[in-house]
Amino acid sequence: MALIKQKNVDVVVVGCGVSGSILCMELAAAGLRVVNLERGRMIDGMREFSSPHAFDEFKYERHSDIFQNLSRETVTFRNSSSDAALPMREMGSFKLGEVVGGTALHWGTHSRRFLPWDFESLSKTIERYGPDALPQDCSMQDWGITYEELEPYYDQFEHLYGVGGKAGNLNGEIRPGGNPFEGARSREYPNPPAPMTYAGSIFAEATRKFGYTPHVNPVASMTESYVNPYRLMLGKCMRGGFCSSHGCANGAKANPLTAVMPVLSKHKNYELRPLCNVIRINLDSSGKCATGVNYIDARGREVEQPADLVILASYTFNNTRLLLLSGIGKPYDPIANTGVIGKNYSYQTGGKVTLFFEDKVFNPFMGGGARGVSIDDFNGDNFDHSGLGFVGGAYVAVSSSGAPPIKNTPVPPGTPGWGLEWKRAVSKYYNRNFSIRVTGGCQSHRGNYLDLDPTYKDANGLPLLRMTFDWTENERRMSSWISEKALDIAREIGASKLSASPTRGHYSIVPYQSTHNVGGVIMGADSMTSAVNKYLQSWDVSNLFVVGGSAFPQNSANPPTNTIGALACWVADAIKDQYLRRPGPLV
Amino acid sequence: MSVVPCYRYLTEAEVRFLNAAVERLIPSDESGAGAKEANVAYFIDQQLAGSWGVHGRCYRQGPWREGKPQQGYQSRLTPQEIYREAIREIDQHCTGRHGKVFAHLGADLQDEIIRELEAGTFEFQSIPSSLFFELLIRNTQEGFFSDPMYGGNKDKVGWRLIGFPGVPASNYDDHIDERNIPYRVEPVSILDIKNGSVELDSQGYPKHVLLKS
Numbered sequence A: 001m002a003l004i005k006q007k008n009v010d011v012v013v014v015g016c017g018v019s020g021s022i023l024c025m026e027l028a029a030a031g032l033r034v035v036n037l038e039r040g041r042m043i044d045g046m047r048e049f050s051s052p053h054a055f056d057e058f059k060y061e062r063h064s065d066i067f068q069n070l071s072r073e074t075v076t077f078r079n080s081s082s083d084a085a086l087p088m089r090e091m092g093s094f095k096l097g098e099v100v101g102g103t104a105l106h107w108g109t110h111s112r113r114f115l116p117w118d119f120e121s122l123s124k125t126i127e128r129y130g131p132d133a134l135p136q137d138c139s140m141q142d143w144g145i146t147y148e149e150l151e152p153y154y155d156q157f158e159h160l161y162g163v164g165g166k167a168g169n170l171n172g173e174i175r176p177g178g179n180p181f182e183g184a185r186s187r188e189y190p191n192p193p194a195p196m197t198y199a200g201s202i203f204a205e206a207t208r209k210f211g212y213t214p215h216v217n218p219v220a221s222m223t224e225s226y227v228n229p230y231r232l233m234l235g236k237c238m239r240g241g242f243c244s245s246h247g248c249a250n251g252a253k254a255n256p257l258t259a260v261m262p263v264l265s266k267h268k269n270y271e272l273r274p275l276c277n278v279i280r281i282n283l284d285s286s287g288k289c290a291t292g293v294n295y296i297d298a299r300g301r302e303v304e305q306p307a308d309l310v311i312l313a314s315y316t317f318n319n320t321r322l323l324l325l326s327g328i329g330k331p332y333d334p335i336a337n338t339g340v341i342g343k344n345y346s347y348q349t350g351g352k353v354t355l356f357f358e359d360k361v362f363n364p365f366m367g368g369g370a371r372g373v374s375i376d377d378f379n380g381d382n383f384d385h386s387g388l389g390f391v392g393g394a395y396v397a398v399s400s401s402g403a404p405p406i407k408n409t410p411v412p413p414g415t416p417g418w419g420l421e422w423k424r425a426v427s428k429y430y431n432r433n434f435s436i437r438v439t440g441g442c443q444s445h446r447g448n449y450l451d452l453d454p455t456y457k458d459a460n461g462l463p464l465l466r467m468t469f470d471w472t473e474n475e476r477r478m479s480s481w482i483s484e485k486a487l488d489i490a491r492e493i494g495a496s497k498l499s500a501s502p503t504r505g506h507y508s509i510v511p512y513q514s515t516h517n518v519g520g521v522i523m524g525a526d527s528m529t530s531a532v533n534k535y536l537q538s539w540d541v542s543n544l545f546v547v548g549g550s551a552f553p554q555n556s557a558n559p560p561t562n563t564i565g566a567l568a569c570w571v572a573d574a575i576k577d578q579y580l581r582r583p584g585p586l587v
Numbered sequence B: 001m002s003v004v005p006c007y008r009y010l011t012e013a014e015v016r017f018l019n020a021a022v023e024r025l026i027p028s029d030e031s032g033a034g035a036k037e038a039n040v041a042y043f044i045d046q047q048l049a050g051s052w053g054v055h056g057r058c059y060r061q062g063p064w065r066e067g068k069p070q071q072g073y074q075s076r077l078t079p080q081e082i083y084r085e086a087i088r089e090i091d092q093h094c095t096g097r098h099g100k101v102f103a104h105l106g107a108d109l110q111d112e113i114i115r116e117l118e119a120g121t122f123e124f125q126s127i128p129s130s131l132f133f134e135l136l137i138r139n140t141q142e143g144f145f146s147d148p149m150y151g152g153n154k155d156k157v158g159w160r161l162i163g164f165p166g167v168p169a170s171n172y173d174d175h176i177d178e179r180n181i182p183y184r185v186e187p188v189s190i191l192d193i194k195n196g197s198v199e200l201d202s203q204g205y206p207k208h209v210l211l212k213s
């Protein structure tokens, strides 16, 4: 029973991250009264991320309070349903945000679009290779939306976040220097590409010898100072090397705090309530209409916030968990293969080849903003998969995103992990190495899913989310095959020593890999196999939209945020142009 | 201005143990000071005395099961308790076997014990075998490479060893395209800036002083 009941508003948005802030901004501007509930605290980025305090690797690598406080809430994890899930007690494989602005305050800003193939990977795979090409128990699905439909919203988001890059396909015309494999884009990037580093240019030269097509990574760290469509000014990136995982002292990293909040927080239709943890979506007696949400406020009181429209933008995990806690939609059951909520949890594979040199230095501490060079020749279905025994691919990249030393002291294979030999190797190779990364997609699989943990609870006594996830043979094969290509490139470059570590064995939640967790509330064209329709509207409760990477039916190799942002823009338009005129199911 | 390290959690015997152990993990040699001289033991003490020492931001509800390695840290004990317990047991073992605590053994014997800890063959009574080693090596590297304001990396020895400049200058763009030209500067820490010992430019970034090589 809620103790306090607030006045009804038009919209309540749960979460103030990338997607939440955009939806709040667009809907407030359209005249709706918006309340935004964010579990994290308020932050003044100008003060907190100022120089020199932003240049603190130890804090931002591990201990900053902008990351989720796991003492209150975490996820539990197991590789398969035959294991017992145990809580992630320390931050590991991913690094969630819990603050106004969300996870993207400390993101790395790499901003690739998904490939057109990614949205229709199931039907395109069957079309090209036949149904037998699908891995066993693979549950990949089409998205119910095409790249072409989403293109204007990619464009909108890239202009909002000031992405710097070079078009490779402008309205169907292939442009030199860009990524020829990208889907056609309607406009050039709003900012120029970042300059290449020495390591990036060596890589680019070598890939050209194989006939590959290197291009500079698109980044949402400003390559020039920039004024976005909300009239906010973002500073120029100075490549100080403390970037991913860190707040930015230059206001150069596009994120909710720099690109949206200064305008949004002043909007008369908008009210932000930090330190408010949403615990449930309320339904009316029909179970088909949301009446608002309940949350625990900063003083520990339970509060009901009634609203005509509810939008979840609380990252993959809580988007899924709040639906399960509220009894919305049918929970996924991997054994019966029924239900949808929690289905198709997915991630990304990260292999790499590290090159050690005797005679070259790279100054790896200069960089940041995901600066780097990639090839897309092995991404998606950009190459013939016949006979390879796997679906999907990886982009292969050298990223010069800084090298603070707690995390960036690789040593050649065979070096002991400590002692004099280790010390000498670190001293010699810190400045004389770089890695070629093989960042791969991850197809969804029947046994990989999210549900409520039967044992472990959060600080409010509610069940934690349970993750059941492992790499499948498809990902291992893909990663090892493409890592061989990366090794060929490395040999062409001619390092003195090489180490290769493709994705193999079991997924572990311990080392940091990426905060690219997706699925659980997947979109699709069919209410039997998806949780939300192409407008991210719940099939079951039509005044509920669930926005974020949770909607991806499987994961692309590419980083997710450009697509998450584009989907948020797309959903905002669907609500403004369609839903408000005729509330009810849009499909 | 030099501050005498004042330990908040560790006992003197534990400090002796840690000084000896971190010296084996990152020894001193002609290339520069090792972890002992970098005050890594003091860094670890400060961490143990702070919220991390009691896993303040970690999930700490039971039931407690050991789980698989891929499931990560599952000990019921906090880092404070693990350091205290592990050091006590290792010293007891050394005294029983060699008649001396770990800190007073020769380097070869110390290395042998560390190798047993690493391999998980050293049997503790109370904690999983490799847990202590994993914490120790991680904290040692953190203490060697983090900003000196945390108490380790004294005189920025960790950064000097590898040529890491610390707090960046604002003109990296002028150097970023350079091919194969080492950028060697006197490293700058947050502590240096707070001490006022480094000149800043108009944007508040340090002016790097190039080292002659």
Ligand SMILES: Cc1cc2nc3c(=O)[nH]c(=O)nc-3n(C[C@H](O)[C@H](O)[C@H](O)COP(=O)(O)OP(=O)(O)OC[C@H]3O[C@@H](n4cnc5c(N)ncnc54)[C@H](O)[C@@H]3O)c2cc1C
Residues within 6 Å of the ligand: A014, A015, A016, A017, A018, A019, A020, A037, A038, A039, A040, A094, A095, A096, A097, A098, A099, A100, A101, A102, A103, A104, A106, A107, A108, A109, A110, A111, A244, A245, A276, A277, A278, A279, A313, A314, A315, A316, A318, A370, A514, A515, A516, A547, A548, A549, A559, A560, A561, A562, A564
């Ligand atoms: C170190 C790092 C590097 C990254 N680099 C890249 C990159 O280079 N490229 C890329 O594309 N992506 C990158 N990412 C991922 C990127 O940050 C996320 O994709 C993005 O932030 C997701 O946006 P979102 O709106 O879905 O969620 P978030 O930004 O996480 O926002 C969700 C918000 O909801 C709040 N919330 C959650 N539960 C509740 C609740 N119950 N009640 C109230 N509020 C709640 C959270 O506190 C949070 O503020 C990186 C992430 C990390 C951590």
Ligand code: SF4
Residues within 6 Å of the ligand: A221, A222, A236, A237, A238, A239, A240, A241, A242, A243, A244, A246, A247, A248, A249, A250, A251, A252, A253, A367, A368, A369
């Ligand atoms: S590298 Fe650029 S975007 Fe990243 S923190 Fe530094 S200035 Fe900001």
